[in-house]
Amino acid sequence: MSILNMSKLNSSRELEHLREQLRRQRQNITTTVMVCGGTGCQASGSSAIIDAVREELSSQALDLSVRLCVTGCHGFCEQGPVMIIEPGNVFYCHISPEDAFEIVSQTIIKGKIIERLLYTDPVSGKRFQTQFEIPFYRAQNRHLLSQNLMVDPCSIEDYIAVGGYSAFTKVLNGLAPDRIINEIKSSGLRGRGGGGFPTGRKWSECKEAPGDEKYVICNADEGDPGAYMDRCVLEGNPHLVLEGMMIGARAVSAQKGYIYVRNEYPLAVKHSRIAVEQAREFGLLGDNILGSSFSFDVDIARGGGAFVCGESTALMASIEGKVGEPRPKDVHTAVDGLYHKPTTLNNVETWANVPSIILNGSSWFASTGSHGSKGTKILALTGRIKNTGLVEVAMGTPISTVVFDIGGGALNGKAVKAVQIGGPSGGCLSVDKLDLTIDFDVLSEVGSMVGSGGIVVMDEESCMVDVAKYFLTFLQDESCGKCVPCRLGIDRMLEIITDITEGRGKPEQLALLEELADTVSQTALCGLGKTAPNPAITTLRYFRSEYEAHINEKKCPAGVCKALIKYSIDPEKCTGCGVCLHACVYGAITGSKKLAHVIDARLCQKCGICRSECKFDAIRVA
């Protein structure tokens, strides 16, 4: 695709003119092939597919009428590599480079469907031809994620062609800061990073704060393990986030912005950098944007690998080149933030929602969602569930809809036992709570939280005490260590839970655990420490029987805690094939050919290799 205009745009009119040109240019396109180039599909080998398709299109002289668009994440990572072909909304999954020839010659040229590449629903066994029909997608409201499909993240022209930056020009040409802020306030948009703080109120506070030097920051640290929504939006549609920031900067009168991306997302860093470069080239960032008096520029800052840097004051310290140690927030960062100047810090998804609110109006946004939580939320649905991936639903959707209608329920016919929402700061909910809705207030009332939107599904093979131990270990690792309650409190909580998982638990330790959890949550200096006890508190509240089994019976019902389980071979299922015997490096398995094998518990190190090698599911853990 040739770039029509490399010179700076000097007015909104020139931008509209460019938009028209780009649209006219794309009228010759008959077919669009969207291949996912997100991190997930790349890990499954999509780069090779993209090259193969490109080569095939070129050899068939189709590159002028067929557009190959390498998009950001489609959200259905487990089915990757994924491809969608329009018109027809044909959805292919699990593609390999060898399929490129067939796809081009059959589907693109002749319009014929290749059956074996279609998606098969694991629940019903049905095959679906279009993305639209697939149950996983149908139950969603993909307001933000669908936009990922329309653009190549490294192409500002794509973004402009589909209407990008029109919200910004609307703002530039006549929406005063107060009006912008009122729109955001009435929309009901609340922070999507975890805090759920009303965005309009934050912007207002920043705008009213004294001082001429102000900043806006995009928090793309996304430290919650199991969450990759922000990666997806930033990798797949960086200009959307940039546009949101530009509107916010205009509203609070900031001159400089930062996108703080975590170190572990190299593709998101790369795409944000390209987007900023392109915006500068086109005169959408820098001095006197589009010929107006508004000057604003953005820089990308990389994280150093610290979960605590997702906390606003720690993030700001990191941008300042210091260690990511939070400081007390008796004064909001909207007033005293980066370099002690008023700063508006928002999450990637929050910024991404802003342009459409400006274009479609606050009532449009507020028409989706529940009473206290408006709009949609992107969730990362992972764990022991059939359909893992990124999901976007309207706020107020019941968790059960997400887990069963979209997620397809637990793997391998097992039963869902618990759903963990909100990452390490969130809580585990038992199955009877799944009618609760994805809603800031509803979830915090039961001790959980929407958080960044990570949902991890657990089945009967997940030990809830082990889950609490996992999160505490994570938080202990990530704690900055400055304050006593977090540094020592989490350590002692972990000590108690480790005792419990290793068979040394005493009944009185549960009360101590609760008291300590309460103390830490009230006295810690920052959000990390204050919410650290949540996984332990919620698992104690809703799964107390598991703790009691570990303590009183020295048993791990789920078969996870190594000290309390034994590996054994089910003689009914064992065929005597000998695979496990050869796989065991500790010599713990004995047996003759075609006869049931036996594990010697004294030698067994519970490494799990035999279980992963056995093709007959004959290894038992209890």
Next chain:
Amino acid sequence: MLQYVNVSIDGAIIHAVKGKSVLDAAIEYGICIPHLCHVPYLSDIGACRLCIVEHVVNGYSQVTTSCTLNVEEGMVILTNTDRIRKLRRNIAELLVAQAPNSRAIQDIALRCGVKEVRYPFRNEDCVLCGRCVRVCTEVWKARAIGFVGRGKDRHVDHPFGIRPDFCKQCGSCIQLCPMTVPPCDGPIEPGEEYLCGKCDSQLIITDQTPDHCVWCKLGESFGCGRYV
């Protein structure tokens, strides 16, 4: 010109200098709020969390550290509620379980009402109060020591673990360190840790007048702000 504000601490209306912390105002007035990482001539970082108080705003109580909270007109502060006492006691319990081999830490535990230690004792040499680091950084500007590492691994060290030549061995860090004075009955060997609690007389005095400063011996050991 100094500006003054009126704040209410435990019901007493205090005329405090604007810009001061609640902790400074309370200490000056004679209200006892336990503290460890606070040193009058160093910056306040709110790390030990012992100086927590209840800050009442719109009917809600927020628990916050008084050393980082600046006085403002009409502020209402409660330093000695049951809630605060329990939280403070639990924090002190964590501290003494971590580093019992110090008179200052034992005294703090006593002052905060720790009666039993429900965790296995450890015998650490450092409670990471940061006094040493701050005096080296802020008073001498030498920056010969600092916090290194993160979380459980956080510790005080020289750059690369070697004393640099710009450390002039002034000894200020040692002077401020709460770990340098052993417990009254002598240094505690690993494996023999215990909770002292011997200065009963001191405790009775502080219990009778829970938030008034009584110039107790306990404050001496950890360099209480009143003594400076």
Next chain:
Amino acid sequence: MPSQTLIQILKGRRSQPNQLIEVLQDIQENKGYISEGAMQTVSRGLGVPIMEVYRVASFYKAFRLFPSGKYVLTMCMGTACHVRGARLLLDQAASQLGIKPGGVTPDGLFSVEYVNCLGACALGPVVTVNGTYYHHMTPGKLRKLIETLSCEKTEDSQNVHTQYVEAQ
């Protein structure tokens, strides 16, 4: 990305203390670790006290203060990978190579690291070797992978990947 010298990395950033983390990132990418000498140069170049440089370098996980092995095995310890058994993978790597997480084998061939989420949750458990992703890993597959890498004589990790895949 072509290797950059320390001077090139510091270009345009002199006397700007807030560039400390960016500079250390570039050094980490280029040299694989941050040496004492590099920290001294950065301290002088940016005007940041050496104590502060050392403090920042030791605080962030992204920075290694010692050279890593030829093959850096990174296990994802994210929640999604954890419930699919990621812990067993870390144990497997540690026991098979005889080192603790964060350590390097005496022959300098392997480092074992862990990271708190790689963002490829649907493909978990995930292990990366010098940036190449291996998904749906099990302890058995990991053991085979490490064995394959131990025997590998060439520098090409892509070659290793093919060998490993063919052996499945």
